[in-house]
Amino acid sequence: xxxxxxxxxxxxxxxxxxxxxxxxxxxxxxxxxxxxxxxxxxxxxxxxxxxxxxxxxxxxxxxxxxxxxxxxxxxxxxxxxxxxxxxxxxxxxxxxxxxxxxxxxxxxxxxxxxxxxxxxxxxxxxxxxxxxxxxxxxxxxxxxxxxxxxxxxxxxxxxxxxxxxxxxxxxxxxxxxxxxxxxxxxxxxxxxxxxxxxxxxxxxxxxxxxxxxxxxxxxxxxxxxxxxxxxxxxxxxxxxxxxxxxxxxxxxxxxxxxxxxxxxxxxxxxxxxxxxxxxxxxxxxxxxxxxxxxxxxxxxxxxxxxxxxxxxxxxxxxxxxxxxxxxxxxxxxxxxxxxxxxxxxxxxxxxxxxxxxxxxxxxxxxxxxxxxxxxxxxxxxxxxxxxxxxxxxxxxxxxxxxxxxxxxxxxxxxxxxxxxxxxxxxxxxxxxxxxxxxxxxxxxxxxxxxxxxxxxxxxxxxxxxxxxxxxxxxxxxxxxxxxxxxxxxxxxxxxxxxxxxxxxxxxxxxxxxxxxxxxxxxxxxxxxxxxxxxxxxxxxxxxxxxxxxxxxxxxxxxxxxxxxxxxxxxxxxxxxxxxxxxxxxxxxxxxxxxxxxxxxxxxxxxxxxxxxxxxxxxxxxxxxx
Numbered sequence: 247x248x249x250x251x252x253x254x255x256x257x258x259x260x261x262x263x264x265x266x267x268x269x270x271x272x273x274x275x276x277x278x279x280x281x282x283x284x285x286x287x288x289x290x291x292x293x294x295x296x297x298x299x300x301x302x303x304x305x306x307x308x309x310x311x312x313x314x315x316x317x318x319x320x321x322x323x324x325x326x327x328x329x330x331x332x333x334x335x336x337x338x339x340x341x342x343x344x345x346x347x348x349x350x351x352x353x354x355x356x357x358x359x360x361x362x363x364x365x366x367x368x369x370x371x372x373x374x375x376x377x378x379x380x381x382x383x384x385x386x387x388x389x390x391x392x393x394x395x396x397x398x399x400x401x402x403x404x405x406x407x408x409x410x411x412x413x414x415x416x417x418x419x420x421x422x423x424x425x426x427x428x429x430x431x432x433x434x435x436x437x438x439x440x441x442x443x444x445x446x447x448x449x450x451x452x453x454x455x456x457x458x459x460x461x462x463x464x465x466x467x468x469x470x471x472x473x474x475x476x477x478x479x480x481x482x483x484x485x486x487x488x489x490x491x492x493x494x495x496x497x498x499x500x501x502x503x504x505x506x507x508x509x510x511x512x513x514x515x516x517x518x519x520x521x522x523x524x525x526x527x528x529x530x531x532x533x534x535x536x537x538x539x540x541x542x543x544x545x546x547x548x549x550x551x552x553x554x555x556x557x558x559x560x561x562x563x564x565x566x567x568x569x570x571x572x573x574x575x576x577x578x579x580x581x582x583x584x585x586x587x588x589x590x591x592x593x594x595x596x597x598x599x600x601x602x603x604x605x606x607x608x609x610x611x612x613x614x615x616x617x618x619x620x621x622x623x624x625x626x627x628x629x630x631x632x633x634x635x636x637x638x639x640x641x642x643x644x645x646x647x648x649x650x651x652x653x654x655x656x657x658x659x660x661x662x663x664x665x666x667x668x669x670x671x672x673x674x675x676x677x678x679x680x681x682x683x684x685x686x687x688x689x690x691x692x693x694x695x696x697x698x699x700x701x702x703x704x705x706x707x708x709x710x711x712x713x714x715x716x717x718x719x720x721x722x723x724x725x726x727x728x729x730x731x732x733x734x735x736x737x738x739x740x741x742x743x744x745x746x747x748x749x750x751x752x753x754x755x756x757x758x759x760x761x762x763x764x765x766x767x768x769x770x771x772x773x774x775x776x777x778x779x780x781x782x783x784x785x786x787x788x789x790x791x792x793x794x795x796x797x798x799x800x801x802x803x804x805x806x807x808x809x810x811x812x813x814x815x816x817x818x819x820x821x822x823x824x825x826x827x828x829x830x831x832x833x834x835x836x837x838x839x840x841x842x843x844x845x846x847x848x849x850x851x852x853x854x855x856x857x858x859x860x861x862x863x864x865x866x867x868x869x870x871x
Contacts, residue, residue, distance in 0.1 A: 318348045318380040321482040323766045324651050325701040329386045329413060334703070336391070336412030339470030339530060340481050340652045341703030346386035346415075347478045350376040350428050352485045357475050357532070360493035360516070363460035366452060368393070369435045372476050376428040385416045385430055388472035388479035393436040395476075400430050414476055432476045439473050441465060444603035445613070446715065449473055453602035456563040460498060461537035463601045463613065468704045471529035482650040484526035486759060493518040494536050501535040501559045501599040503527060503610050523609075525591060525759035528648060533608035535599040537561060542568050546576055546596065549583045550755065554592040559599040567618040568600070571631070578635050581669050582642060585740070586747040590646040593757035598634065605633045607640030628674045632666055639665045642747050650764040653702040656790070657765060660696070660723015661746075667724065683728055683856065686721035696722050697767040697790040725859045726789045732824070732857035733785065734778055742777045746770065784818045789859065796821065798852070800864030805846045811839040821858060826851040 320326045325342040327334075334341055356373040374387070385400055391412055398407040400418040407416040414432065422428060439449035445465040453461045470479040492500045496517050504523035511517045523532075539559040546554040556575065560568035575598060583589055589596060597611040606613040616633035639662035649657050663686065671679030693710060696718050710716050731739040746765075748754045753761050771786045788796055794814045801808040813819040823834045823841070827848040834841050852862055 318345050318382070320348055321650050321764070323653075323701075323768075324348075324480075324482050329384065329415060335705055337469050338703035338705040339466075339468065339472075339479050340701075341706070342701050343480050343482060344386050344413075346382055346384045347480060347483075349380045349382035349422070350378050350385075350478075352376045352478055352483050353487075355475075355477065355485050355488045356491075357488070358491040358493075359475070359534075361462075361534070361536070363452065363462055363495065363498075363536070366437055366440075366450070367435070368438050368474065370433070370475060372432050372434075374428070374430040374432075374477070376430075376478075378422050378424050378426045378428055380424050381421055383417070383421045385418060385422070385428070387414045387416075387430065387432065387476040388412055388470060389414050389432070389434065389476040390439060390473050392439055393434045393474075395432060395434045397433040398430070400428070402429060412472065434476065439469070441603070445606045451602050455538050455561045457538070459538040460495070461561070461602060462534070463536070463599075463603065464534045465603060465606050465613070467530040467606065468708060470704070471532055474534075475532075477529050479529060481528060481648065481652060482764065484528055484648070484762070485523075486526055488523040488527055488532065490521045490523070490532065491518055492521070492534060492536070497538070498536050499539040499541075499559065501539060501557075501597065501611055503532060503608065505594050524594060525757075526762045527609050528645070531607070531609040531645065533606070533611055533613065535559070535601060535611065535613065537600075539599070540565050540568075542572060544572055544576060546579055546589075548588050548592050550588045550592070552588075552592055554579075554589060555595045557595060557597045559597070561600055564600060564618070571618050574631055575634065575638075578638050578669070581672060582638065582665070585665070585668065585743065586642050587744055587754045590641055590761055591757075596641075605637045607637045607644050609641070609645045612637045612641075628670065628678055630669070630673065635666055635669060636662050646762055647747060648762070648764050650766060651701050652704050652707045653698050653700065654766045655702075655704075655707045656696045656719040656723035656726075657767070657770065659720045660726060663720045664724035664727040667728070680856065683725065686724050689717050690722050690725075691716060691718055692722070692793045692795060693718075694793050695791050696726070696793075697786075699791065722789075722859075729789070729857065729859045730774060730785065733782070733821075734774070738777045742774055745773055745777070784820060788813055788817050788819050792817070795859060795861050797861045797863060798823070800852060800862060802845070802850070805844060807843040807845045807850060809834065809836065809841045809843065811836065813839070821860075824853045824855065824857050826854045831855075 318326065320343060326345045326348055327342040329344045329346050332342065332344060352374060354375040358371040360369045389395065389409065389412065395407065395409045395414055398405055398414065398416045400416055403419055405416050405418055407414055441447060441449035441451045444451045446468065448465040448467065448469045451463050451465065455461050464474060466473045471477050472479045490502055492502065493512065493516050494500055496511065496515055500519040502521040504521050507520040507522050509517055509519050538561065540562050542558040542560065544556040546556050548554050558568050558572055558575065579589060579596065591610050594610050598614050599611055601613040601615040603613065604615045612634070614634055616631055619631045640658060643661040644658040647657065649655055667679050667682040670682050691710070707719065708715060734742060748761065767786065767790060771782060775782045792814055796819050797812040799810045799812055809823060811819045811821065819839055820837045823836060825832050825834050825843065827845055827850060834843055852864060
């Protein structure tokens with residue numbers, strides 16, 4: 247609109263001059279006055295038209311913005327916010343999804359980074375390819391403020407941008423339209439965040455091997471991948487594929503996700519590793535592991551009959567321990583495949599890499615820093631490497647099956663923790679399983695719901711208000727599954743577990759990325775109900791949607807045992823109760839939350855095998871926990 251104003255003004259001047267000249271030519275003062283009046287009227291009319299045009303443009307822009315907002319749909323269970331007004335923690339990942347980011351679906355990232363471990367400096371170039379799902383006048387990507395952006399291009403053209411509050415906001419030359427393919431490139435550099443306490447407080451971890459060689463890794467689940475590369479930092483969107491180019495000093499090796507395509511010497515004392523990820527991957531799972539690694543190899547025969555390459559990258563001084571550790575890696579893989587179905591990423595590899603931090607579930611390249619516990623059995627009773635087992639569990643619970651919002655993180659951690667108890671049961675027997683489940687009871691907080699309904703970012707779901715980790719998403723989540731196993735029975739429960747990993751047998755044969763999917767707590771409930779053939783809303787409401795445990799009131803009067811569930815907020819809770827009478831185990835149905843059981847003089851034990859997650863207030867004949 248500003249470009250039209252000089253033209254309108256010049257036109258009015260020309261008309262006034264012509265009218266005045268015409269009046270002068272006639273030699274009539276009154277005609278000149280009339281001409282001036284007509285010119286003024288024309289000025290007023292032109293000004294009114296310009297004002298109306300400005301108002302129409304404002305209204306059109308507002309209508310476009312409203313239509314854009316209406317066209318952008320949130321993924322199921324995810325909350326939308328506007329980038330300009332959103333209140334979010336730049337040090338967290340996920341939470342409410344930016345409306346400007348909901349407008350596109352990421353298809354591919356190309357990440358190029360050159361890292362100098364001596365100066366700890368990173369030089370980066372990232373290209374994003376996405377499909378526009380709705381129109382948008384802006385592109386929004388996350389990137390930590392420690393890194394400085396030098397250039398942004400959208401659709402191949404340099405554009406204006408701002409980088410503040412951990413967001414890069416770029417304005418394309420023309421508004422982006424639904425169905426259009428989006429191409430964004432960002433050049434940036436700087437010194438990335440050093441991890442204060444990896445993996446819980448993430449960033450780069452800088453260390454050295456025994457001979458003084460540089461050894462460094464990345465962890466960023468809690469903070470987001472934007473700690474070191476610009477991205478759409480939300481768990482609800484995974485790229486279909488990804489290419490990572492990492493340039494580091496020779497002779498260091500970079501172990502990363504997917505399959506190694508090439509290693510190219512640059513002739514300046516550095517070389518570039520190209521890793522390609524052919525299946526959807528969460529941003530935080532993209533990992534750098536750089537050091538003077540030696541490569542150990544094995545071949546694993548999958549339950550599908552396919553051969554899966556297995557790699558273990560260790561420091562030279564730990565090679566012997568790595569060789570001794572490999573058989574346990576293969577045993578863990580066998581357990582998971584037999585329990586849940588095929589290893590999801592067998593078309594690429596299964597990789598483990600020694601790290602200077604405890605561990606992380608980076609897809610196809612598990613970070614391992616547990617000091618080879620299996621080589622020293624007295625440290626674990628019974629002897630097994632819990633860290634590797636837990637991180638491997640995330641290849642199914644986290645990487646194959648992914649929560650689209652961190653509010654459902656218990657699906658990653660609770661399922662993963664429960665798999666450890668199942669492994670102990672298979673390997674060492676039922677007592678080892680019971681001991682593991684009893685161990686999970688210690689330290690439960692019950693301060694907040696395990697699976698809240700409202701969106702949460704990674705920090706909000708993982709840490710309590712005091713800053714301490716909330717173990718309930720691990721241990722209480724495992725106990726919820728333990729109790730669900732009791733409710734369903736073993737046959738139905740193990741069918742439920744396998745169908746949670748793969749909805750049907752056809753999915754088990756997939757290796758093209760289509761086996762990967764998003765889930766939430768309602769999906770878990772729906773499958774459990776399908777397997778059980780009954781409504782289980784009461785179970786999930788009590789155990790996951792509110793924090794307090796159900797309390798069983800037990801009162802013995804004469805030859806009767808009176809049982810009653812006390813549940814917060816008056817929730818329905820028809821949990822059947824395991825009851826032992828003189829050594830005979832029975833199952834007491836409590837459809838209305840109450841029961842009266844004739845017991846005579848029998849010795850009574852409540853839930854002797856600890857199958858139900860609860861508190862017990864009872865008589866001397868009960869066994870409260």
